Amino acid sequence: MANNAEARRDGVPIYDAEAIETKWQDVWEKNDTFKAREDSDRPKKYVLEMFPYPSGDLHMGHARNYTIGDAMARQARMRGFEVLHPMGFDAFGLPAENAAIKNNTQAGKWTYANMDQAVRTMKRMGFSYDYERLVRTCDPEYYKWGQWAFLKMWEKGLAYRATSPVNWCPSCNTVLANEQVVDGKCWRCGSVPEKRELSQWYLRITQYAQELLDDLDKLEGWPENVKAQQRNWIGRSEGAEIDFALAAEDGVTPTDRLITVFTTRPDTLYGVSFFLLPPESPLAAELVAGTEHEEAYLVLKKSVEQVSSVDRQGSEREKHGVFTGRYVINPLTGTPAPIWIADYILLDYGTGAVMGVPSGDQSDFEFARKYDLPIPPIIARQDDPLYDELKDERNMRVTNVDWDHAMDAEGYLIQSGPFTGMLGGKHSPAVDAIIDYLGERGVGRKTVQFRLRDWLISRQRYWGNPIPMIHCDECGDVPVPYEDLPVTLPEDLDLGAGETLAECEEFYATTCPKCGKPAKRITDTMDTFTCSSWYFLRYCDPHNDSMPFSKESVDRWMPVDNYIGGIEHAILHLLYSRFWTKVMRDLGLIDIDEPFTNLLCQGMVKDANGDTMSKSKGNVVPPSSVIGPYGADTMRLAILFIAPSEKDFNWDEEVVAGANRFIKRAWRVVWGLSQTADANAKLEPKSLGKAGAELYRRMHELGIRCTTDFDRAQFNTAISAVMELVNDASAYLNSTPAEQRDPALTFVVARTIVAMLSPICPHWGEELYHEALGMEGSVYEEAWPTFDANAAKADTVQLAVQLMGKVRARIDVAADATKDEIEAVAREALAAHIVGKTVRKVIVVPGRLVNIVAN
């Protein structure tokens, strides 16, 4: 490449992206330009992008994610904030194991090589990270503190081991958390998990269910859909537990044995015509054992085991059930209800037992229809013929109803004893009355259920953070003493030869910290989401070797002010991180309740046809293919300009070419302005001349727009404001001979253009700041320009004149004209239209329009 001094055209250096970009990347690195200073007295701003999984080089999605964050971080610096903008790697996980096997290498080697490549690409993109704070979750100095946190949670009873049915992914050979089963499939590989009864390790996230739900309301800076997804996932429902007595063999005599149900509709208790247990229920097995019903039950149970969880979901599936021959007694009516075992009942929701109300529940209705069970109506609208007939207790009867009569609509109780006539439905008076009634008799109580389950964190995999526990035959599960942390993962396992952590004696053979006898380490590792649940805290104090982070450092930087990442983490990572933060708070390590104040979920980058980019489809556009021919600044500009950050966009080479055209044009315009620019000249707005005054006014108008657009992270319109200013400056240069241009104006406009585009095109900005404007230091030490709303006002404004809301004329009036003056001009402009009509009303909206109402 020719150097700038030689390659000039009309006195303007050729824009040589590659030369400029490598030059400034070196300068920034040398000068520590983007180091977050602990001792700065500027206000802090913590800008964070979700760190990548290092499965190879960065792709377009990463480029978009980090470009958004970098523009925010750089602009915040110019706005006077001390900015923490760190980066790291979520480095544990299964892909590293698979790659190690495939390439006959070690998971660690592969991971570190990928991280090195990714850092090179980040630097080539000009991302302003404080690289001294780089965190890699597979470094023992990091994962040690994940183990430390696990032990703290163990002490507080927040970590525990339990045996229960879990989702086992046969292809990943490990269990999965509930959150990692997406659409009934493994989130990573898409296989359908099997249910297995296994002893596994959990974190008690359910203890925080209510707070995780409540605090969503505080997160005003989060997108509504993310909050809605979390609310759905937590799935709070209010209702009651009601105790039904198991009847003796005769079917009518209550025994002492109680079976409790959970229901959100206690007001429908009079409509119970059967009782339901899931096939997995031990009670179900017990009730049918040795009876004529046992055989049918076993068939049902087996069929459920064979059907995958995907097929079992979905309301299209036909319901199956088996009668047990036994009954329960309705605590309200004293009437017996037959106990059925049904395959649509879930063991792990509520109490694992359900009262069947066919006139109130679609599923129960279908079930009753199929097995010919009674469908007693218990709720009706007042305009329903049934209501008149059945509101009178004397007409009480059991009759089958159609689904039309079901009480999903608002309605009043019928055939419901003393509660007949009360308004029913969720949170209705009837609900409260019946709960009170049951409560007085000690057979029911108000309760809340959550859909959220505890977080299953153990994984039967090698490349993860070992669970710091030891199993001793004498003492049970014993925590590894803090002074022995970290439990180090062996780096040299030969996965290709089939070695696993569970079989690695060197790793698991140990002695019990309690009794000193030989014992075995837990060979499960923690879910990688444990590593990503607190990395943002570690960035505040990444080299601390006595604590995960100091209180002082998290007080300084947390919470994250702007968090940017993909919507796919709406539940998984964002829910886990909120939980972890609350646990750290309750351990006294931090004071905040929520980790992320503002959240931006960027859209996906798809190919030109709108298909997701993937290696298997062969439609991936690597960032290097754009950086090479156009440069990082063009790529950053194109990514931010093509669409609003939250929206998906389709990759379009034309947009990149357009961005490159603009960046070169802006380059020429700034150089053109610089020919007459004088940094020391004083600007006198009154002596600028017509063209100059208008350019000056537009600079303020567009500067205000650009600034507010940065504030609301709307980069596409922020860029269009700069484009307009460049267009105006270009017009000024074309219309005004050099000797008539104002030196102060040309300087301030050039500096403004450079400043406003610098967060987005940083190398371009630095180069012009120094070479064209002759400034010293970094453009990021320069303050963001201030704009004056008064200076943005024009002397005269054009108003639309409407007749009955339709634009009929345009008038020019002085900006400070009174309403009366404006009205007079407007009437004159519309004189021909309003001849012979009566003007009823004239609305004057200053600066905008006049509307004359006449007929």
Added chain:
RNA sequence: GCCCGAGUGGCGGAAUUGGCAGACGCGGAGGUCUCAAAAACCUUUGUCGAAAGACGUGUGGGUUCGAGUCCCACCUCGGGCACCA
């Protein structure tokens, strides 16, 4: 079924509180420069119409002097949850 979003030119998209719909860019058309091309620059570009003008933000109503924006009903698309009792 429940819960969130979103529907604007040929395309990506603008339009802070109800106030000139289509900013900015892409693409298209025409032009300047050039032997020619590229690059660059200029003009033009919602639809219909020669023009005046009319129509125009998913559909149908409504509120208002005035609606892309507010209200009601609906349609379509995207996303989440779901035999959750």
